[in-house]
Amino acid sequence: MNARGEQWIPRRTLHKRRFPGCLDVSVGGHVMSGESYVAAFSPFEQTLSAFMRVYEVRCDEAPAFNPEDFTEGTWLTPQALVARIDAGDPAKGDLRELTRLLYLNG
Template sequence: METVEWLDLVNEQDEVIGRVTRDEAWEKRLSVRVVNAFLVNSRGELWIPRRTAHKKMFPNSLDMSVGGHVESGEDYLSCFKREVKEELNLDVNALDWREIASFSPFNTSLSAFMRVYEIRSDLDPDYNPDDFTEAFWLTPAQVLERIAGGDPAKGDLAELVRLCYLS
C-alpha cells in the first residue's frame, strides 16, 4: 500500500494555509514547497542524475542532484538535509554547502515555492539506486544542450540551471 504524503498548501507569500496530498497538489497544480540542490565540482560541472523508470513523475529523466517536497510541518532546511541523506547518502553537516536561490511559482514558470542549494564536492555520491540509475558531470551549458537535443528531463531542470548558473 502506498503511503500518503502530506504537504503544506501555501499562499502567494509562502505562508501555510492548509494541507494537501502530494497527488492532489500535482493534479490541481496547487502551491506547495520543494527543495532542489546541485552537487558542483571544482570544474564547475553539475552532477546530473537520471531518474529510475519506476518514478511516477518524469521517469528516466535527467534530474537535479537532489530534490524533494517539503513535508507538512517541515521547513526547507530540514527537508534539504533529509533529501540529501535519502538520495545521495551524504550528511549535510559534513559538506560545504550554501543556499543559492529562492523562487516563487508566482513570478517564475517554476512548479512550486522553491529553495535551491549548492553542495561543493568532487566526489561521486553513493546515490540511492531506487532514485537514480546513472549520473553525469556536465557543465550548465551541456545540461541545456542535452535537454534541447531531446534527452528527457524533469520539468524545472532547464530553468533552474539557467536561473542559477547562466543568469
C-alpha cells in the same frame, strides 16, 4: 558542483511514476507537511513550478544515491546540460529553467 564547474546530474529510474528515465535536479528530498521551510520563498517563483530553495554543494566526488530512485549520474557543465535537454534528452520539469536561471545569467 565540482572544481571544473560541472553539476552532478542524476537520471531517474524507469519505474518512477513521475518523470521516469529523466535527468533530475538533485538526489534530495522535499519539504513535507508540517516541516519548517526556511523562509519558503523563491525569487524565481514566476517561472518555476514550485517554491524552492537551492543549495549548491561543492565537491569533486559523485554523491551516493539510492539505486531504487536513480540509475546513474553524470557531470555536466550548465551549458552542456541545457544543450543535452535541448537536443531531446528527457529531463524533469524545471531542470532546464532552474539551470538557466542559476548558472546562465537568466
